[in-house]
Amino acid sequence: MSLEDWDRHIVWHAFTQMAEYEPLIIDSAVGCVLRDVEGREYLDAVSSLWCNVHGHRHPRLDAAIREQLDKVAHVTLLGASNTTTIRLAKRLIDLAPQGLEHVFFSDDGATAVEVALKMAFQYWHQRPDPRPQKNTYVALASAYHGDTIGAVSVGGVDRFHTMFRPLLFDVLRLPAPDLYRLPPGVTRDGALAHYLGTVERLLAEEHEQIAALVIEPLVQCAAGMIVHPPGYLAGVRRLTRKYDVLLIADEVAVGFGRTGTLLACEQENVSPDLLCLAKGLTGGYLPLAATLATDEIWRAFLGTYAESKTFFHGHTYGGNPLGAAVALASLEVFEEEQTLVNLRPKIARLSEHLARIATLPQVGDTRQCGLIGAIELVRNRDRREPYPWEEKWGLRVCDAARARGVLMRPLGNVLVIMPPLSITLAELDRIAKVVEAAIVDVTERRAAT
Numbered sequence: 001m002s003l004e005d006w007d008r009h010i011v012w013h014a015f016t017q018m019a020e021y022e023p024l025i026i027d028s029a030v031g032c033v034l035r036d037v038e039g040r041e042y043l044d045a046v047s048s049l050w051c052n053v054h055g056h057r058h059p060r061l062d063a064a065i066r067e068q069l070d071k072v073a074h075v076t077l078l079g080a081s082n083t084t085t086i087r088l089a090k091r092l093i094d095l096a097p098q099g100l101e102h103v104f105f106s107d108d109g110a111t112a113v114e115v116a117l118k119m120a121f122q123y124w125h126q127r128p129d130p131r132p133q134k135n136t137y138v139a140l141a142s143a144y145h146g147d148t149i150g151a152v153s154v155g156g157v158d159r160f161h162t163m164f165r166p167l168l169f170d171v172l173r174l175p176a177p178d179l180y181r182l183p184p185g186v187t188r189d190g191a192l193a194h195y196l197g198t199v200e201r202l203l204a205e206e207h208e209q210i211a212a213l214v215i216e217p218l219v220q221c222a223a224g225m226i227v228h229p230p231g232y233l234a235g236v237r238r239l240t241r242k243y244d245v246l247l248i249a250d251e252v253a254v255g256f257g258r259t260g261t262l263l264a265c266e267q268e269n270v271s272p273d274l275l276c277l278a279k280g281l282t283g284g285y286l287p288l289a290a291t292l293a294t295d296e297i298w299r300a301f302l303g304t305y306a307e308s309k310t311f312f313h314g315h316t317y318g319g320n321p322l323g324a325a326v327a328l329a330s331l332e333v334f335e336e337e338q339t340l341v342n343l344r345p346k347i348a349r350l351s352e353h354l355a356r357i358a359t360l361p362q363v364g365d366t367r368q369c370g371l372i373g374a375i376e377l378v379r380n381r382d383r384r385e386p387y388p389w390e391e392k393w394g395l396r397v398c399d400a401a402r403a404r405g406v407l408m409r410p411l412g413n414v415l416v417i418m419p420p421l422s423i424t425l426a427e428l429d430r431i432a433k434v435v436e437a438a439i440v441d442v443t444e445r446r447a448a449t
């Protein structure tokens with residue numbers, strides 16, 4: 001048996017139909033280039049699933065982990081601490097929107113969300129003026145917040161979540177503020193008012209039972225890179241304050257520079273009550289997540305042990321010091337390399353490429369927020385008619401791109417360009433040209449059959 005056989009038959013890959021899986025076995029990487037066991041090279045257009053920030057094997061990040069290894073690899077945060085994780089907590093508070101003053105560490109995006117949901121629930125039970133009837137959540141249609149049961153409950157991607165419906169708690173659902181598929185009678189110009197109207201109506205009616213509204217700021221990534229109308233996030237913050245509903249911002253995917261600012265919330269001057277961070281927190285090196293909370297929430301959990309106000313939740317590796325060390329180093333690299341300033345020309349270049357790709361006949365829409373680019377393939381452009389997902393158009397194009405040396409992962413019919421922020425302009429050009437050629441190749445092949 002070869003490694004490839006073991007990979008095909010023993011390793012159970014996430015979100016992968018194992019009966020159809022074609023192994024891709026990476027052996028090493030440097031910068032934005034991954035190399036497989038056969039020596040073939042691929043540009044990483046998916047940032048190793050939206051988490052790599054400064055490239056692979058960045059010397060500063062590698063060194064930070066090595067230095068931490070010489071101190072200690074892991075210490076529990078259950079009733080104990082370590083120097084590195086404390087420093088990271090302080091650093092996160094310094095860079096987060098004002099009002100977020102406490103950090104609960106876990107290890108993945110889903111756990112960061114799970115923590116936020118449970119904190120919000122318990123907060124309403126324990127605050128000085130308790131309102132335990134506020135025990136329901138509001139989430140957006142097509143939302144994705146991770147794969148644990150709480151995160152799946154607030155999730156709304158039918159194809160992933162329907163199977164688990166009997167296990168989930170009920171959630172109040174808002175339409176996703178989608179600008180490509182607008183409801184009948186709503187124009188692009190009227191979209192913001194329309195979608196905020198749906199939020200206000202729901203909150204006005206149901207706020208007595210709502211603990212929190214959970215949202216991905218600016219872009220719903222796994223939903224297919226649905227870019228929200230500017231002003232939507234700020235509007236949601238205004239309405240959640242008006243109706244006394246906590247706001248949970250899930251920046252697991254959009255955080256750490258992807259949208260052009262370090263955090264997406266900054267762009268609309270929004271400070272949520274709970275903020276979830278993961279993925280890019282460690283520069284994409286190690287699993288680490290954080291849920292930031294306001295002082296008001298934190299204070300509701302204080303009391304004697306006997307009062308049972310403790311947050312009884314934790315993960316063995318939450319706040320792991322190796323992860324914290326590389327997270328601190330990643331934040332330093334943001335400053336030293338002026339990552340966000342250097343991103344501007346890349347964002348502009350991505351826009352140029354998307355504008356060109358948007359003219360292809362099978363491309364219904366292109367969307368962009370910062371260095372997140374999306375290309376939606378459609379069966380019929382005029383009717384905005386999607387391809388049936390079973391036909392796997394997105395996967396087929398990504399396979400064609402892979403054969404040309406660019407690694408991508410689609411969201412159904414939506415192709416995603418989301419490379420590490422350290423991508424060079426030349427590499428970005430190559431990714432865009434390969435994607436374009438792959439779309440033409442795959443869709444014209446279809447036309448010919």
Ligand code: PLP
Nearest residue numbers: 108109110144145146250252253
């Ligand atoms: N939240 C958002 C917005 C995500 O995009 C993801 C993962 O893609 C998660 C949560 C879950 O993160 P993880 O896969 O680290 O559990």
